[in-house]
Amino acid sequence: MIILCALSLLCLGVVMVQSAGLSVGDTAPISVASIVLSRPMAYFALSLGAMLVASWAPTQRFLETRQLSRSPIWILPVALTLCLLVYLPALSHEVNGSARWIWLNIPGGGFSIQPSEFGKWGAIALVAWFGAFRGEHIKRFRGGLVLGLAPIVLLAGVIMLEDLGTAVLIGAVAVVILLAAGARFWHVLMLTPLAVVTLVVGVVVEPYRIRRLTAFVDPYADPAGAGYHAIQSMAAVAGGDGFGRGLGFGLQKFGYLPEDQTDFIFAIISEELGIAGAALVISLYLGLLWSGWTIVRRERSGAMRLLGLGILMTIGLQAFINLAAVTGLGPTKGIALPLISSGGTGWVLTAAFLGILVGMDRRQTRQESSAHQPSAALA
Numbered sequence: 001m002i003i004l005c006a007l008s009l010l011c012l013g014v015v016m017v018q019s020a021g022l023s024v025g026d027t028a029p030i031s032v033a034s035i036v037l038s039r040p041m042a043y044f045a046l047s048l049g050a051m052l053v054a055s056w057a058p059t060q061r062f063l064e065t066r067q068l069s070r071s072p073i074w075i076l077p078v079a080l081t082l083c084l085l086v087y088l089p090a091l092s093h094e095v096n097g098s099a100r101w102i103w104l105n106i107p108g109g110g111f112s113i114q115p116s117e118f119g120k121w122g123a124i125a126l127v128a129w130f131g132a133f134r135g136e137h138i139k140r141f142r143g144g145l146v147l148g149l150a151p152i153v154l155l156a157g158v159i160m161l162e163d164l165g166t167a168v169l170i171g172a173v174a175v176v177i178l179l180a181a182g183a184r185f186w187h188v189l190m191l192t193p194l195a196v197v198t199l200v201v202g203v204v205v206e207p208y209r210i211r212r213l214t215a216f217v218d219p220y221a222d223p224a225g226a227g228y229h230a231i232q233s234m235a236a237v238a239g240g241d242g243f244g245r246g247l248g249f250g251l252q253k254f255g256y257l258p259e260d261q262t263d264f265i266f267a268i269i270s271e272e273l274g275i276a277g278a279a280l281v282i283s284l285y286l287g288l289l290w291s292g293w294t295i296v297r298r299e300r301s302g303a304m305r306l307l308g309l310g311i312l313m314t315i316g317l318q319a320f321i322n323l324a325a326v327t328g329l330g331p332t333k334g335i336a337l338p339l340i341s342s343g344g345t346g347w348v349l350t351a352a353f354l355g356i357l358v359g360m361d362r363r364q365t366r367q368e369s370s371a372h373q374p375s376a377a378l379a
Contacts, residue, residue: 001291002361003051005284006354009339010047010347012269012281014040017342020253020260020268030248043344047351054355055362063129063303072129075122076151082115083158100162100334114345116159116166121349123152124310127174131181132303138182145183145191149174164202164209165321165335171195173313177306216331229264232257234328236267237278244274261342263334266326281340285319288354295361304360311353 017040018030035041065071085091085102093103093112101112130148131138138144152174160167175188203209211226219227219234236252239245250271253260260268270278289312296308315338322337324330336343338350 051355128306
């Protein structure tokens with residue numbers, strides 16, 4: 001189920017990114033050949049490869065180590081270094097005023113990567129290992145919750161300068177993992193005021209974030225400015241009706257809806273495929289989360305169970321934030337729809353961590369089969 005849902009979302013992503021990229025002019029028409037040879041299709045292939053490799057990787061051995069020298073603690077300096085590279089003018093790649101990417105030149109062209117994706121997924125593995133490594137000590141305040149959150153706060157703080165949404169996502173998922181590991185809920189409540197103050201400061205220091213919040217309250221107060229994005233997104237969603245205008249026949253992508261291939265691709269799906277297409281996307285996410293949850297519940301390894309929970313929380317919460325922003329139920333936020341929004345780094349890393357769930361399920365099946373063999377032989 002996980003493989004089928006992930007493949008379906010990736011296929012839908014390839015097709016809809018191509019459709020959202022249509023333009024009026026002398027550009028070459030879209031055909032089967034152009035889709036197969038496109039960059040999204042290359043990311044599709046890389047994502048499948050990453051899922052396959054991760055499904056056979058010895059993740060459990062990696063997370064269950066009790067030796068600090070072999071622990072995944074190295075994830076923190078690597079992720080921090082990558083996230084800091086976006087602030088170097090020689091490597092930083094800016095899109096729409098946000099420098100969230102690193103541009104790498106290669107012979108024949110170049111490509112960009114998004115370091116915050118490495119930070120997001122790396123943080124999950126780090127917190128899952130910490131939760132299992134500390135054991136009963138996780139119930140302490142300073143030696144448990146605070147110690148586990150300290151590296152995550154550092155990483156999220158670096159990311160927050162350019163990407164508040166991803167930073168909030170990382171922090172929220174980390175707290176859930178630590179609570180599942182045994183951290184006390186009232187300890188989390190003690191840190192909540194500090195988290196709220198940090199979030200408010202992160203919003204206030206950037207005027208465009210304040211404008212997004214005011215536009216969420218009343219987008220029609222400034223329909224040509226701060227509210228334009230939200231209005232065009234809701235217009236695209238409403239224009240799809242039951243079964244949509246038809247694949248490729250959407251109107252909002254022709255210069256009306258910004259970020260139609262990335263953060264707001266669900267609006268294009270709703271416009272071209274209607275309620276049926278929107279329901280299909282939501283059903284695929286629900287199927288993915290349900291299947292993953294059945295695997296996580298059966299997992300015996302504490303570290304792997306925490307990692308699986310983090311994977312599901314990240315995908316589910318990220319999809320929820322994106323869908324809320326696109327449909328006007330939340331403020332506009334630069335956060336992608338997992339496995340659909342255009343973006344190679346996000347596709348590949350999300351698929352890789354879903355591959356870990358696939359490998360987890362395979363190991364569980366093997367263990368259950370070996371457990372039943374003695375009784376079968378006796379019978």
